[in-house]
Amino acid sequence: MPIPTQSNSSTDPSSTADFLITTKKKSLALFGLSLGYFMVLLDTTIVTVALPAIHTDMGGHFTSLEWVVNAYTVLFASLLLSMGSLSDRYGAKRIFGGGLILFAITSAFSSAASSLELLIVLRGLLGIGGAAMTSASLALLASIYQDPKERTKALGVFASISGVALAAGPVMGGMLVDWFGWRSIFMVNIPIAVLSLFLIVLNASETQRNTDRTLDLTGQLTATLFFLTLTFALVEGGSLGWSSLSVITAITVAIISLLLFAVVEARSKSPMLPVQLLRRRSISAGLAAGLAVNFGLSGCLFVLTFFFQQSQGYSALLTGLAFLPLTLPMMINPMITSRIVNRVGVRLPMICGFFLTSIGTIMLTISNGDFYWLLFVGLFLIGYGLSLTIPPLVTSIVTASPPGHAGVASGALNSIRQLGAALGVAVLSLCMNVGSAHAESAAGFNSALMISAFVLAGGGVITFLFISRKPS
Structure with missing residues (x-):
């Protein structure tokens, strides 16, 4: 009577090879996500040390330099939640990749900006790309690492990137500004974005799409209007005067926008918040x-x-x-x-x-x-x-x-x-x-x-x- 053979996945060469390939793809995808997240966080700090050099080169009032920082952070902040909804509806990989491409292209244009006003607009576009990548990254990571223990370890690696980016930003920015000029702080994003996109495209699968998820457009518009007008009032109040029509109008619009946001979110079937x-x-x-x-x-x-x-x-x-x-x-x-x-x-x-x-x-x-x-x-x-x-x-x-x-x-x-x-x-x-x-x-x-x-x-x-x- 023949003795039945038992299949053991731990010793089966083909199973071992599949496991190693899967583990490698996960690791490469995590590295790609981490690179993109590192770039987004790096851009929040690397610009700060370059501001005096930007001012020397382009001139302008110092409130304009505040907008170089705040154009990024305001649009980043106001779009984070909506980008999460878009990731659920259209797929996190697609949204992350779109954010990467926007970030890379806008970084290239930022390095060649001919005026402070153009640089501020481009920084706002960078904030949009950063919001898309940040919102989609965690959903993509959760899809890649479905085992809870593996996911916890991956999240630990991913979270540690924020500290590295914060520490590296001012030093890297200082080196680039002193050695190559302030425009180089934007050029450094391009190879990082290209490598991140390459790794994600080859090693990450698209997440499950939830077509029932809708975008709270009214909530998004009122939230963005609140962020922008409040920041405008605080930034421009010192130079224009707190009693100026522009500043008073901005404060009024900010208050109305906040109240409208609260009403809209309370009544919405799919509220942003x-x-x-x-x-x-x-x-x-x-x-x-x-x-x-x-x-x-x-x-x-x-x-x-x-x-x-x-x-x-x-x-x-x-x-x-x-x-x-x-x-x-x-x-x-x-x-x-x-x-x-x-x-x-x-x-x-x-x-x-x-x-x-x-x-x-x-x-x-x-x-x-x-x-x-x-x-x-x-x-x-x-x-x-x-x-x-x-x-x-x-x-x-x-x-x-x-x-x-x-x-x-x-x-x-x-x-x-x-x-x-x-x-x-x-x-x-x-x-x-x-x-x-x-x-x-x-x-x-x-x-x-x-x-x-x-x-x-x-x-x-x-x-x-x-x-x-x-x-x-």
């Missing part, structure tokens, strides 16, 4: 805390760039290196913070992080650039505090979300953080009066940073009062 999410205390408080985080971070990066280069005489490269005490902890510490959160919950690390960041910002005002050890410690406390704050902030939002709404809630957090970045640049540069003699004085520098410290401390108070140890 479900109102019931905001009724959850931990989510609404988490969104307020997220706004405070990026207000302080982006505002400080913008103001310190001009302080280092205008007042202290640093080169672009030296400015990037000066930011390392802030950016390196944000690259290294999040993995440790995740372990702390697993033990003590989200509330305590967030409170400590906010107040450490606020203390670090106050220390910068004491140093005035004259005592580097104070400057070093202050920047380190800001970076370390942010690394304690951001991971549990994301966890608190996702944990507090009702079933099926975690993606929308995390998208809302990303949007509000980008809005905070735009507001931080607008408000702190207004306080410092960048570009005038006041900007080089201790008073202008200190007033801007004290506002930042106050907002960051406010984030700590909000966390203490409204976010529970384990949101539910």
Whole structure:
């Protein structure tokens, strides 16, 4: 009687080969996604250290330089949630690839921009491409890694990219500006985008399309109008005057747009931001805390760039290196913070992080650039505090979300953080009066940073009062 043979997939050469091929394709797809995400995040910081060089080359009022930063962040913030809907409807791979192509082409045109106004428009288009890539990337990653354990590891790799991009942005920007000129900071995007697109096309499959998912067009229009008009009022208020017709009109339109957005979302069958999410205390408080985080971070990066280069005489490269005490902890510490959160919950690390960041910002005002050890410690406390704050902030939002709404809630957090970045640049540069003699004085520098410290401390108070140890 013949003995039946048993097939063992662990020893079958063909099964092993298939497994290795599949694993390789997943790894290459993850690398492609990470490259694209790295490029998007890099573009939020690499431009900052190049702003003085752009101003020297193109001239213009310093409020125009704020728009070089804010055109990107405002459109990025306002389109994140809608791009998520488009990814569900048309496929995440298609939306991610479209965002990559737009990013690469616009980067090429940005490097050849002949005027500051054209550069601002192109930066807005970069923000649209960045929103498409960011929204589609997580959906694509979840489709590639369907095993929960594999997905967790992949998400860890993907999340670590943000710290690397934040640390690399100012240094890479400084090197490129000093060695090749400011236009090179846009050219560097092109090979990254091409390689990312190549890897995604060859190694990632399209996600399942949900044709029932509709785009909340009215909500999107009112949200974008609110972001743009509010930012316009804050950026232009100092130069045009707060009583000018343009600024008053912008503030009025911003208020009306916000009210219309609330009404539209409450009545919509497929809202961009479900109102019931905001009724959850931990989510609404988490969104307020997220706004405070990026207000302080982006505002400080913008103001310190001009302080280092205008007042202290640093080169672009030296400015990037000066930011390392802030950016390196944000690259290294999040993995440790995740372990702390697993033990003590989200509330305590967030409170400590906010107040450490606020203390670090106050220390910068004491140093005035004259005592580097104070400057070093202050920047380190800001970076370390942010690394304690951001991971549990994301966890608190996702944990507090009702079933099926975690993606929308995390998208809302990303949007509000980008809005905070735009507001931080607008408000702190207004306080410092960048570009005038006041900007080089201790008073202008200190007033801007004290506002930042106050907002960051406010984030700590909000966390203490409204976010529970384990949101539910």
